[in-house]
Amino acid sequence: MGKANKKAKAPSATIAQNRKARHEYHLEEHFEAGLVLEGWEVKSLRAGKGNLTEAYVLLKNGEAFLFGARFEPLNTASTHVNPDPTRTRKLLLHRRELGRVFGGVQKDGFTCVPVSLYWKKGFAKCDIALAKGKQKFDKRATxxxxxxxxxKQRVLRQR
Known part of the structure; x- marks a missing residue:
């Protein structure tokens, strides 16, 4: 009788989600953006220390930036770098995508919010969305x- 073959579950690709954004806004159109990160930030994201609750996207000079995202530095990551957990990070988007985001924000009155952080082929990606704010009655209806x-799901399961 040998050891039982137990397969370890693959870790989830999702690093962090902005649940507050889903509650506060109607999310219309989603975009996948890359992030410009430093080495210690990648290590802290691999450890799951990312937080998007107070984050927002600022569009400036034809570029998109992620403000307020908090990546907690690890104690073991680097001793010679002074990490800033809430520094501004540049978002990498294609020119057409940037044009659509800028158009939505300026003409249509949308807001651009980060929805989630995840890994894709070893790169950290940020899902951003064009969103419209919800009123209080919209939140209640949701x-x-x-x-x-x-x-409904409970009733169907009990059958």
Whole structure:
């Protein structure tokens, strides 16, 4: 009798999600953006120390920047670098995508918010979305719909 073959679950590709953005906004159009990161930031993201709750995207001079995202530095990462957990990080998008984001923000009154951070082929990516703000009654309606769907699933499972 040998050891049982236990397969370890593959780690999730998602690093962090901005649940507050899903609650506060109607997310319309999504874009995948690369991030310009330093070495210690990549290490902290691999350890799952990223946070997007207070983050937002600023469009300036034809470029997109991620403000307010918090990547907690690891104690073991680097001793000669003074890490800034909330530094501004540049987002990498194609020119057409940048044009669509700029057009949505300036003409249509959308806001650009980060939705999630994840790994794709070894690179950190940020899912950003053009969004419109929700009113209080919209938030309540979304919550009611979510509760109703949960109840439906419970009833269907009990059958």
């Amino acid at each position: 919550e009611k719909e979510r509760d109703w769907n949960r109840q």
